[in-house]
Amino acid sequence: MDNFKKKFIEEATDLIDGLEKALLLLEQNTEDAGLIQQVFRVMHTLKGNSSMFGFELIDRYTHNLETVYDLIRSKKLKLSRDVLDVTFASVDHLKQLLDESNYNDADFITLHNSLISRVSKIINAEISSETSDESSKKDTTSDASKEEFTYYIRFEPSSDIFKNGTNPLYLIDEIHTLGKAKVFAHLNRIPLLNEIDPLQCYTYWEIILVTGSDVAALNEVFIFVEGESKIEIQRVSEEDLLVDEFFTTELTRIAKIHKEIGLATTLKIAETAKKRFLQSKAATIKKEKVGLKDASITSIRVSSEKLDSLMNLVSELVTTQARLALYAEQSNIPELANISENVQKLSRQLRDTAFSIVLIPIEHMLTRFQRLVRDLSNDLKKEVIFITDGAETELDKTIIESLSDPLMHIIRNSLDHGIEETQERIKKGKSKQGKITLKAFYSGANVHILISDDGAGIDPDMIREKAITKGIISPDKKLTNKEILDLVFLPGFSTAKKITDVSGRGVGMDVVKRKIADIRGEVEIESELGIGTTIIIKLPLTLSIIDGLLVKVDETHYVLPLSAVDKIYAVDNKDINDKFNNVLVLEGKQVPYFNVRKEFELPSSDQEIEQVVVVNYEDNHVGLIVDYVVGEYQAVLKPLGKHYKKQEMISGATILGDGSIALVLDTNKIIKLFSRIEEYKIKKNS
Amino acid sequence: MNNENLSKINSFLSFKLGEEEFAAHVGKVLNILEMTKITEVPRAPEYMKGVINLRGTVLPVIDTRIKFGMPATEYTTNTCIIVLDVDMDGESIHVGALVDSVQAVLEFDQSHIMPAPSIGSRYRSEFIEGVVNVDDKFIMLLNMDAVFSSDELTKMHDKTKETEDTATIVEIE
Numbered sequence: 001m002d003n004f005k006k007k008f009i010e011e012a013t014d015l016i017d018g019l020e021k022a023l024l025l026l027e028q029n030t031e032d033a034g035l036i037q038q039v040f041r042v043m044h045t046l047k048g049n050s051s052m053f054g055f056e057l058i059d060r061y062t063h064n065l066e067t068v069y070d071l072i073r074s075k076k077l078k079l080s081r082d083v084l085d086v087t088f089a090s091v092d093h094l095k096q097l098l099d100e101s102n103y104n105d106a107d108f109i110t111l112h113n114s115l116i117s118r119v120s121k122i123i124n125a126e127i128s129s130e131t132s133d134e135s136s137k138k139d140t141t142s143d144a145s146k147e148e149f150t151y152y153i154r155f156e157p158s159s160d161i162f163k164n165g166t167n168p169l170y171l172i173d174e175i176h177t178l179g180k181a182k183v184f185a186h187l188n189r190i191p192l193l194n195e196i197d198p199l200q201c202y203t204y205w206e207i208i209l210v211t212g213s214d215v216a217a218l219n220e221v222f223i224f225v226e227g228e229s230k231i232e233i234q235r236v237s238e239e240d241l242l243v244d245e246f247f248t249t250e251l252t253r254i255a256k257i258h259k260e261i262g263l264a265t266t267l268k269i270a271e272t273a274k275k276r277f278l279q280s281k282a283a284t285i286k287k288e289k290v291g292l293k294d295a296s297i298t299s300i301r302v303s304s305e306k307l308d309s310l311m312n313l314v315s316e317l318v319t320t321q322a323r324l325a326l327y328a329e330q331s332n333i334p335e336l337a338n339i340s341e342n343v344q345k346l347s348r349q350l351r352d353t354a355f356s357i358v359l360i361p362i363e364h365m366l367t368r369f370q371r372l373v374r375d376l377s378n379d380l381k382k383e384v385i386f387i388t389d390g391a392e393t394e395l396d397k398t399i400i401e402s403l404s405d406p407l408m409h410i411i412r413n414s415l416d417h418g419i420e421e422t423q424e425r426i427k428k429g430k431s432k433q434g435k436i437t438l439k440a441f442y443s444g445a446n447v448h449i450l451i452s453d454d455g456a457g458i459d460p461d462m463i464r465e466k467a468i469t470k471g472i473i474s475p476d477k478k479l480t481n482k483e484i485l486d487l488v489f490l491p492g493f494s495t496a497k498k499i500t501d502v503s504g505r506g507v508g509m510d511v512v513k514r515k516i517a518d519i520r521g522e523v524e525i526e527s528e529l530g531i532g533t534t535i536i537i538k539l540p541l542t543l544s545i546i547d548g549l550l551v552k553v554d555e556t557h558y559v560l561p562l563s564a565v566d567k568i569y570a571v572d573n574k575d576i577n578d579k580f581n582n583v584l585v586l587e588g589k590q591v592p593y594f595n596v597r598k599e600f601e602l603p604s605s606d607q608e609i610e611q612v613v614v615v616n617y618e619d620n621h622v623g624l625i626v627d628y629v630v631g632e633y634q635a636v637l638k639p640l641g642k643h644y645k646k647q648e649m650i651s652g653a654t655i656l657g658d659g660s661i662a663l664v665l666d667t668n669k670i671i672k673l674f675s676r677i678e679e680y681k682i683k684k685n686s
Numbered sequence: 687m688n689n690e691n692l693s694k695i696n697s698f699l700s701f702k703l704g705e706e707e708f709a710a711h712v713g714k715v716l717n718i719l720e721m722t723k724i725t726e727v728p729r730a731p732e733y734m735k736g737v738i739n740l741r742g743t744v745l746p747v748i749d750t751r752i753k754f755g756m757p758a759t760e761y762t763t764n765t766c767i768i769v770l771d772v773d774m775d776g777e778s779i780h781v782g783a784l785v786d787s788v789q790a791v792l793e794f795d796q797s798h799i800m801p802a803p804s805i806g807s808r809y810r811s812e813f814i815e816g817v818v819n820v821d822d823k824f825i826m827l828l829n830m831d832a833v834f835s836s837d838e839l840t841k842m843h844d845k846t847k848e849t850e851d852t853a854t855i856v857e858i859e
Contacts, residue, residue: 316742556725600728640727640737642779643746647730653737653744661725661739673729 008053009098010301015046016098017367020091023084024370030079039087040069046094057112058097064119065090071123086118088375148179148212150237152266156204158228163199166225172205174221179211180242182251188259206261208251210240234263236270239278247273304397307358314347314354315545315636319655321347322634326657348634351545359394359541362440362449365404366391369411373436376415384419384434386411393440395447399539402519403449406512410451410535411436413508418455418533428530430454446563447541452534458527460484485525489513520651522668548654550633550662551613551626554602557662558626559635559654564667566614566621568629573608576625582678584612584623593623594674615667622671635664649673696796698818700789700825701768703751707825709792709818710770714830716780717769718788721761732758735784738767745769747782748834759784773831781834792825794818799827 019042026035043066050058065087071077093115102108153175157168175181183205190202209218215233222231241247250269254261321343328340366388373386395403419425419434426432439450460481467473467487479487491510513523520540527533540546548559549568569586576584576595584591591614597604605627612623635654640663644650649670653661698709699718717740724736724747733752737744747767751759759765764787772779799816815827 319742556728602728638744640744641746641781642774642777643734643748643781644727644730644737647727649729650727653725655739655742655744659739660723661737661744663725663727663737 005053008049008055012046012049012058012098013095015042015049016091016094018042019046019094020088020371021367023087023091024367024374026079027084027374030084033073036069036073036079040066040073043069055097055100057103058094061090061094061097061112061116061119064116064123067123068119077122083122086115086122088371089115090119147238148210148240149235150239150241150270151207151209151211151215151218152232152234152236152263152270153207153209153218154205154230154232154263155207155222156230157201157225159200159202160228161201161225164225164228168201168203168205168225171221171225172207175207175209175218178213178217178221179209180240181207181209182242182248183207184251184255184261186255186260204260206255206266208236208242208248208266210242232263234267236267237274239274241270241273244273244276246276307397310354311358314351317347318351318545318634318636322655322657323659324657351634355396355541355545356394358397360397360400361392361394362400362403363388363391365400365407366438368404369407369438372408372411373415376412377434380415381422382415382419382434383422383432384415384436387435387437388439389437390440393442393447395539396541399519399521402515403521403537403539406515406523406537407438407449407451409508409512411438414451414453414455414533418453418457420456442541443538447539449537449539450534451537452532454532457529457531457533458485458488458525459529463487485527488525489523517648520666545634545636546664548633548635548664549613550630550635550656551611552628552630553596553600553626554605557630557656557660558596559633559662559664560613560615560624560667561664562632564615564617566616569612569614569623570609571612571625573605573610576610586612586614586623589621591621591623593625594671595625597625597627599674599677615671617668617671624667624670633662635662637664696793698792698794698825698827699768700792701766701785702787702789703754703785704756707789707823709825709827710768710830711827712791714770714772715768716771719767719769719782721765721767721784738782740769740780740782743780745780745782747784749784751784751786753833759786762786764788770830770834772834774834783834792818792820794820802826 019039022035022038022042026032026039029035043062047059047062047066050056050062068077068083068087072079072083077083093111096102096108097112155168155171157166161168172183175183184207186204186206187202189204190196196202211218215235218233219226219231222229225231247269250273251261251266254265254269258265321340324340324343328336370386373384377384414436419436420428420430422432425434434453434455436451436453439452441448463484464473464479464487467484467490468475472487472490473479488509489512509523509525516523516537516539522538524536524538525533526536546559547562549562549565551558551560567586571584576593582592582594584593591612593612595604607627610625610627611629612625613629614621614623633654633656637652637654639652640647640650649666650663651666652664654664656662695711695713697712699712699715700707700709702708719738719740722738724738726736727734730736733749735747735749737746739745749759751757766785766788767782768785768788769780769782772781799818802814802817813829813833815829818825818827
């Protein structure tokens with residue numbers, strides 16, 4: 001049973017997420033009948049499922065909500081802001097309801113009851129407005145309680161009908177009030193113009209009416225013209241056939257060709273239509289059940305544990321393959337080398353496929369942000385739209401999971417501190433509505449996510465001032481604008497003048513930076529005063545395997561991410577060791593360098609020729625001097641563990657073909673660290 | 687086997703650091719490895735010897751002697767790595783402890799464990815669970831969780847100036 005419950009919760013979570021997404025769209029376009037229908041259907045499914053699995057509270061709750069949207073669907077209730085607000089609150093509440101442990105919480109129950117009463121208030125308001133309008137009330141009750149039938153009516157008024165002062169069109173109108181009707185007016189008996197007697201009626205009608213009323217009620221319509229007119233009323237079906245397309249088009253077709261349809265033909269068509277109708281009805285019921293699953297028919301649901309173990313196996317395979325390659329090389333058996341090469345090709349493909357499986361589009365977390373922007377801009381009384389671009393960009397699911405909190409924080413910041421109040425925006429000559437854009441795109445082996453707002457921007461002078469008062473920098477320190485902006489990533493630095501509920505609690509961008517660093521990502525900030533701020537997040541595509549360059553320094557192998565490597569040069573040892581300023585001239589350009597041996601406090605080497613690996617660092621090239629370059633290597637990243645938490649410049653370790661360990665270096669961090677050490681040494685010496 | 691059952695077992699693995707003998711509860715010991723090549727991690731504190739490949743996973747190795755304020759381990763044929771399962775901030779973590787030699791598995795009743803002397807001890811009392819007298823030798827029972835969980839590592843003895851410098855630089859990050 002628990003298993004079923006888990007399944008239900010999983011499905012319900014999907015449904016509720018879908019509901020939220022549909023609601024956000026609906027808010028933009030309140031008249032969209034398709035969306036209303038979708039919202040209604042989700043609620044209906046949720047209701048059905050929850051009652052099946054014994055989630056009574058959800059069942060009853062969604063029942064009420066469903067009623068509201070049923071009323072909206074049938075245009076008896078307007079989709080007001082109030083209704084939407086309640087629905088959004090309900091969506092949040094439904095998520096909580098899935099967790100049964102909440103049920104014992106008194107606050108939770110109070111909230112539950114207050115929401116229920118809010119929902120019922122909406123329904124009651126509608127019902128009371130109905131009672132004031134007698135006829136519509138009658139309509140709804142009959143709508144709801146009765147079945148509908150399809151009638152065939154043939155109304156051929158006597159040619160003298162006008163002389164009694166009767167307008168046959170009024171009768172047709174009256175028929176219309178009874179239900180849905182399709183009217184065929186036959187004009188074939190109308191003579192040529194010069195022969196027309198304007199006092200005579202030449203027209204006769206055939207009507208297909210769908211109504212809950214009985215034959216007697218229909219006869220009543222024609223009660224005054226009964227005597228002189230030919231009237232034929234016949235029930236042709238127990239169902240509402242007018243919804244069936246085939247039925248109506250067939251009738252229209254026949255009416256066109258044969259001038260009149262006749263009861264017999266109608267019955268015949270009705271018979272075929274009925275069969276089709278029943279089939280399609282069964283189909284729609286089925287469809288409604290699967291409804292939302294339609295989109296996922298081409299995909300299957302796999303537990304993330306299975307994916308994780310698949311990834312682990314692939315990683316093991318890649319490691320084993322590296323061993324095989326090593327032995328194949330040593331053994332000098334051409335056949336073995338062949339096989340090993342094939343295994344390498346296959347394992348590479350398998351690796352890529354397995355990776356693409358765990359990649360999910362970032363769209364998955366965007367709904368949450370849409371919602372955040374909506375709610376928060378309401379609270380802050382700012383008008384803000386949230387635009388996303390590149391939502392289909394895919395990232396490792398673990399990255400997406402750890403990305404959602406930092407992104408949430410950045411968007412909150414933009415809303416709270418970035419976007420100005422409406423009045424101020426108008427004063428500045430900006431559009432009334434603020435704009436927050438989230439843009440994602442691939443850049444090499446990385447994914448970049450840009451969050452920009454068109455708000456006030458960050459004043460570097462203010463940051464500087466604040467950093468000085470907080471003692472983070474000394475007053476005489478000269479910093480570029482970029483360096484000043486980077487200060488906001490330091491712990492305890494919150495730039496908001498006043499602390500608001502939304503952000504500015506001092507746990508700010510430093511947490512964002514740390515969390516993103518945890519997934520080997522980087523954050524940058526760009527801001528222009530008065531124009532806006534952009535936060536740039538650079539992320540690796542995956543966490544577990546990287547293409548690297550294997551190098552050796554002293555006794556240890558290191559892996560540099562290939563994506564960071566620009567070029568490799570060989571240089572004379574003398575050129576390095578006798579240098580004073582740590583700058584090499586390569587291809588006519590000056591390249592600053594670090595000697596890895598020296599920085600790692602290893603004895604200097606006596607090799608005559610050393611290798612310089614030039615890597616990209618921010619916008620520059622930096623050389624790293626290593627003993628020698630082994631070659632390209634697929635590194636399966638293994639964590640170094642908590643004990644080496646502080647060695648940030650090492651992103652992990654990988655096991656080489658011979659079973660020894662190579663350390664994977666984070667080039668950005670290592671260069672930052674090296675520059676700090678050099679700076680530190682200079683300071684210490686002076 | 688759950689923790690309750692484990693703590694009922696009164697077996698301890700004894701090992702030597704220099705001339706002194708220590709013991710760890712067998713429930714904490716996963717494995718004893720012969721000395722193998724340790725890959726050094728640059729700019730790490732001195733007692734963090736490096737990492738080894740333990741059947742496909744990366745295991746950090748700690749030089750227990752440095753940690754206990756003795757000179758660094760000199761590798762002999764008796765040098766071993768004891769693989770321990772320690773509890774760090776509620777998380778179970780595997781770590782290798784470099785020791786001079788592994789002695790024996792001892793069994794004794796809980797009642798034989800005497801409290802560690804609080805005065806005149808060379809070691810901080812929270813690392814020592816108790817002392818046992820075996821054949822007129824005193825063996826110190828170590829609280830492995832306390833000794834090998836990371837933050838405590840630096841506090842056992844004074845840091846050398848050098849490691850402190852490195853630590854500051856790394857912390858600026």
